[in-house]
Amino acid sequence: MNAAKPAVAPVVSQTIEDILLAAEAEFAERGFEGAGMKAISVKAAVSQALLHYHFGTKERLYAEVIAQRSKKINDERNALLDQIDLTAADALDRIFEALFRPPLGPAGGERPYARIFSGLVVGRERNQALVKEHYDPTAKRFVAVLRRVIPAGDQGTAALCYSLALGSLIAMIGRDGRVERLMGRDAPLKTEEILRLLIAHAKGGALALISQT
């Protein structure tokens, strides 16, 4: 009867969603150690004790933020990979697009997760374990798909193409404005422009790695 009433209950409550969003923003701004539970609770407009009630420790709250966001990114990536015809001429371009587009997010939107994503490459123990758990499975799929597309590609070369391409993505989204500053631009690069440049670079690098094997 009531149109505003959702047919199914949300998997998480609105409050928990608010906390996770606030936590994501705070962790992105200050890093794990720099972030404060108090600051997160203020940002989420709840009491600090509620954070511990729902998540136990700061460590688990952080892990939950990573888990939620990585799931969205991995789902997007896998969906894009599913659509690719691996025998088509532009297969390599579209594989890298599947790698780059989800973390870049919507065209005009903010990227609060970008700094956390970038920070994951810095191998502190906490992040290493989370990367291994949440990102390695999809990473392995990328490596496998790359192997089938690049001629005579062994696993080592494919894994390198993946890793180095990911590094260049970090360089683009991890810091604010440095690339534009070195380029001599005043306006920030648009998402589609970033995507085009990253794909071209990754593809060129991949082909170079293959031909010198």
Next chain:
Amino acid sequence: MNAAKPAVAPVVSQTIEDILLAAEAEFAERGFEGAGMKAISVKAAVSQALLHYHFGTKERLYAEVIAQRSKKINDERNALLDQIDLTAADALDRIFEALFRPPLGPAGGERPYARIFSGLVVGRERNQALVKEHYDPTAKRFVAVLRRVIPAGDQGTAALCYSLALGSLIAMIGRDGRVERLMGRDAPLKTEEILRLLIAHAKGGALALISQT
């Protein structure tokens, strides 16, 4: 007479050197916020108060660590750039070698600075200012040199080649073991091997960016 006695006084005392080394290791392990002045003082085998006597604040100690290490890296990079014949066929390879080799350090050595170096790409305000101060000048020289070597290279393209290459370097040294894990290797990659692969990838990516401009 005494052979062990240095001819000139060191610019910094041994104690200060010890503190800076301990601080570098601690900052690398835990990040700026995670690092503790107490832990640094223990690692350097001095009192915590001595850290404040010499450096004032944690912030200034961190800045000094970055300044010292970046100076070494920039000096090495500039020396390598000076030796390059920009008209030679392998000029592009040698430019990227000048970019990659200094942060990679000696062949068999540890890389305690690698994680700090990687962390600098994550654009928190503190790091942004330090990068701009200590790394931008040499970065601009790389961009200028790249422009002269790559055919029809505008500043934007050259800056992209620089930035994306740097990102792939981060991917290789920032995390421990992930690249090797995805490659299916058990032994870590040797420095010279890393260098060869990074150069090949960066060169291929650069040429691809140019040809599609």
Next chain:
DNA sequence: ACGAATTGACTGATCGATCAGTCAGGGCTA
């Protein structure tokens, strides 16, 4: 002897975490 170097003892602030307790609401019994 004099200044630079170094120390132990200490401070206020802030951290993550814990606690007892409030409150609204849903089910159960009679």
Next chain:
DNA sequence: TAGCCCTGACTGATCGATCAGTCAATTCGT
């Protein structure tokens, strides 16, 4: 329906620990 109880959600107050930073006193080098 009325009374009771249970539970999940949430809070203010506060805990002990740790943090960066301070300072008077002491040692060291010359």
